[in-house]
Amino acid sequence: MRCVDHDCTQDAFCPRCGYNLRGLTAARCPECGLTFPAEQWESGVLREHVPTWLDRCDPWQPHQVLIRSLYELLRGALHPGRLLRKLDLNGRVRRAVLMLACGMAWLGGLAAAGLAAATVVHTGASPAAALRYVVLSWVPAVVAVAFTSAVLVWAMIAVIGIPRVPRAGWRQHLRLLGYWVPASAAWALVPLILGLLAVPDVVFEVGGAWPLLSGVPAIGAFARRPVRGRSRARGRLLAGLGLVAAWALGCVALAKWWLPKSLEPPWWVYF
Ligand SMILES: [Zn+2]
Structure with a gap:
């Protein structure tokens, strides 16, 4: 599997903890354990999808x-x-x-x-x-x-x-x-x-x-x-x-x- 930054020369930071993932080949942050979907890892564009407090509420209240x-x-x-x-x-x-x-x-x-x-x-x-x-x-x-x-x-x-x-x-x-x-x-x-x-x-x-x-x-x-x-x-x-x-x-x-x-x-x- 290739590096997250494709050519191992550019910094790529974990969206959760900010750890520098440059040069890594496993789609996982070694610092906080966040794993990335293959699509994100292949594109080198990383983000974390966290539901909001409003997403988890009852809309009828x-x-x-x-x-x-x-x-x-x-x-x-x-x-x-x-x-x-x-x-x-x-x-x-x-x-x-x-x-x-x-x-x-x-x-x-x-x-x-x-x-x-x-x-x-x-x-x-x-x-x-x-x-x-x-x-x-x-x-x-x-x-x-x-x-x-x-x-x-x-x-x-x-x-x-x-x-x-x-x-x-x-x-x-x-x-x-x-x-x-x-x-x-x-x-x-x-x-x-x-x-x-x-x-x-x-x-x-x-x-x-x-x-x-x-x-x-x-x-x-x-x-x-x-x-x-x-x-x-x-x-x-x-x-x-x-x-x-x-x-x-x-x-x-x-x-x-x-x-x-x-x-x-x-x-x-x-x-
Ligand atoms: Zn991390």
């Missing part, structure tokens, strides 16, 4: 779904590299759709609470009017822009091939989408909400750049595990960089065009 989706949202946002290296991409697609819906709902709720508080603090509007205003105008806009930006980041990751799955199909990509998009969108939304709470003038000055923060977790993951320079990977990398440019310009334009220009509630809120 709403409290379980809500608590576990919040936990997966926080874990994905704080450890995005884990989604790329260890998320079970062969798990149930329906559960990923559930995660996407619940994760975005949690972010919408967070946005409504944070933006209503910012409106009350900075304009002196009543809490009821502030909540009505942000739910009808701010929240749909910020959640939709953050969602769009995060989906485009997911598309770039899929094109460049960072999830490290040889011959990944739609099922694998949809699994990653469900868990990745809410975590990535949180990176755009939370700084925006905190900024509007603390220094709204600065946020309106900076304008539409905030959705680009959804790319932060991908940049971190890519810097840690760069794609190797094989010819196919290089073509993918160029396509990915083209997508990066389109994403950056598109998101900034979308945010500038769609977002309300002020926290001051308009007259119709009071009727």
Whole structure:
């Protein structure tokens, strides 16, 4: 059997413990005992498929779904590299759709609470009017822009091939989408909400750049595990960089065009 790195010159790390598998010919990590399917070993692209807490819950228990989706949202946002290296991409697609819906709902709720508080603090509007205003105008806009930006980041990751799955199909990509998009969108939304709470003038000055923060977790993951320079990977990398440019310009334009220009509630809120 041949080496995991094909020519015994490149480092290849165990996705569970980080042990360097360079030059090994048995499809097993000698440090932690993780074994690899023949397909992964032959392609030299290694990953571990670990089911999430949400994957193991009863979908007919709403409290379980809500608590576990919040936990997966926080874990994905704080450890995005884990989604790329260890998320079970062969798990149930329906559960990923559930995660996407619940994760975005949690972010919408967070946005409504944070933006209503910012409106009350900075304009002196009543809490009821502030909540009505942000739910009808701010929240749909910020959640939709953050969602769009995060989906485009997911598309770039899929094109460049960072999830490290040889011959990944739609099922694998949809699994990653469900868990990745809410975590990535949180990176755009939370700084925006905190900024509007603390220094709204600065946020309106900076304008539409905030959705680009959804790319932060991908940049971190890519810097840690760069794609190797094989010819196919290089073509993918160029396509990915083209997508990066389109994403950056598109998101900034979308945010500038769609977002309300002020926290001051308009007259119709009071009727
Ligand atoms: Zn290991």
